Amino acid sequence: MEPITGKALVLACSAxxxxxxxxxxxxxxIGQGYAAGKGAEGVGRxxxxxxxxxxxxxLGAAVAETTxxxxxxxxxxxxxxxxxxxxxx
Amino acid sequence: xxxxxxxQFLNWLASFETKELVAAASCxxxxxxxxxxxxxxIGQGFAAGKGAEAVSVxxKASxxxxxxxxLGAAVAETSxxxxxxxxxxxxxxxxxxxxxxxSIIIAASAxxxxxxxxxxxxxxIGQGYAAGKSTESVGRRPKLQSSVVRTMFLGQAVAQTTGIxxxxxxxxxxxxxxxxxxxx
Numbered sequence: 001m002e003p004i005t006g007k008a009l010v011l012a013c014s015a016x017x018x019x020x021x022x023x024x025x026x027x028x029x030i031g032q033g034y035a036a037g038k039g040a041e042g043v044g045r046x047x048x049x050x051x052x053x054x055x056x057x058x059l060g061a062a063v064a065e066t067t068x069x070x071x072x073x074x075x076x077x078x079x080x081x082x083x084x085x086x087x088x089x
Numbered sequence: 090x091x092x093x094x095x096x097q098f099l100n101w102l103a104s105f106e107t108k109e110l111v112a113a114a115s116c117x118x119x120x121x122x123x124x125x126x127x128x129x130x131i132g133q134g135f136a137a138g139k140g141a142e143a144v145s146v147x148x149k150a151s152x153x154x155x156x157x158x159x160l161g162a163a164v165a166e167t168s169x170x171x172x173x174x175x176x177x178x179x180x181x182x183x184x185x186x187x188x189x190x191x192s193i194i195i196a197a198s199a200x201x202x203x204x205x206x207x208x209x210x211x212x213x214i215g216q217g218y219a220a221g222k223s224t225e226s227v228g229r230r231p232k233l234q235s236s237v238v239r240t241m242f243l244g245q246a247v248a249q250t251t252g253i254x255x256x257x258x259x260x261x262x263x264x265x266x267x268x269x270x271x272x273x
Contacts, residue, residue, distance in 0.1 A: 041223075
């Protein structure tokens with residue numbers, strides 16, 4: 001078997017890094033679920049305000065989503081447009 | 090290059106056949122993917138606790154609260170199932186085993202696919218929390234069951250998104266890996 005080249009090492013670490021980046025998905029998952037729970041609780045308490053409650057819940061959930069999307073972007077960059085591989089020349 | 094610990098480790102890895110290395114990494118990846126099981130475990134446990142609480146508060150609505158609890162827990166289960174699917178693919182239908190390329194990249198992709206699925210912890214906990222709160226609300230006011238459950242499903246669908254992103258990255262790493270082609 002051929003020895004591991006520097007480029008191969010960078011690409012291998014990129015694969016692991018892409019997976020690590022996606023662990024960030026834990027946060028939005030927990031946070032949005034909490035929001036969903038409180039939203040359901042609120043509708044249960046005041047059903048006439050359902051529209052407002054759901055709108056606020058979705059607004060907050062969208063903000064909570066951002067870090068998950070950052071993780072996804074970094075993973076996609078590592079996979080499809082890795083700038084570090086280009087630096088090796 | 091000097092022979093430090095990392096170089097010795099890489100040379101040791103390079104001394105294995107490609108298939109051996111990929112198989113070993115796939116085993117690690119399958120185990121890592123299953124860490125996602127933490128999420129549904131915590132979430133469904135919360136839902137179950139809230140269900141027991143709701144039944145003790147309003148015994149008449151016990152059937153309704155139990156049904157809402159099970160519905161919510163079923164949604165919370167999905168990210169655990171997705172992780173299980175990725176682990177089973179790594180074990181039984183591993184596309185990386187027949188991939189041609191530099192062994193360490195293929196092996197690292199298997200580990201990366203497993204790591205990616207750890208994100209399933211989040212949706213599992215979050216959706217379980219939503220299920221628990223919905224169960225509590227239905228127990229308090231059973232008449233509002235349909236609107237409470239609708240809000241719960243909507244929120245759970247949003248909470249699922251990051252789990253789906255993780256699944257996409259894991260599937261890309263396994264089936265359409267752009268990194269492997271970059272050295273050839």
